[in-house]
Amino acid sequence: MEDPTPNGFASPDHFGVDDLRDALRERLAIIHDEASRRDEEAHLARLRAISEKIDKLQAALPRPLDPQLAHYLQRQSYDKALEFLEGRATPAGPKF
Numbered sequence: 657m658e659d660p661t662p663n664g665f666a667s668p669d670h671f672g673v674d675d676l677r678d679a680l681r682e683r684l685a686i687i688h689d690e691a692s693r694r695d696e697e698a699h700l701a702r703l704r705a706i707s708e709k710i711d712k713l714q715a716a717l718p719r720p721l722d723p724q725l726a727h728y729l730q731r732q733s734y735d736k737a738l739e740f741l742e743g744r745a746t747p748a749g750p751k752f
Contacts, residue, residue, distance in 0.1 A: 673741060676713040680738040682706055710734065 683706045686692060692699045714729050721729075728737035 672713060672717050676710065676717065677738065677741045679706060679710050679713055680734050680741070683710065683734060684738070 683703070686699070686702050686706055689699075692702060722740075725737060725740050728734070728740060
């Protein structure tokens with residue numbers, strides 16, 4: 657079977673990546689939800705739930721990951737990870 661990515665890293669088009677991208681967007685929506693913030697306990701519960709979902713989706717991603725994406729996820733730089741997945745960041749690694 658042919659490798660779907662020229663550099664050998666899991667691409668943003670692979671299964672699971674769309675779910676991660678959606679979860680990262682959901683996280684941002686929760687953070688910016690002013691109404692949710694009024695109930696601090698519920699707001700924090702929503703953030704914990706989406707963080708757990710992101711962790712599970714991250715663990716299920718096909719390997720190997722692009723090193724830059726892996727770096728963002730390991731450091732929980734989720735805004736940067738989302739930018740990367742949306743193609744707004746330059747991937748690290750060799751260009752072929």
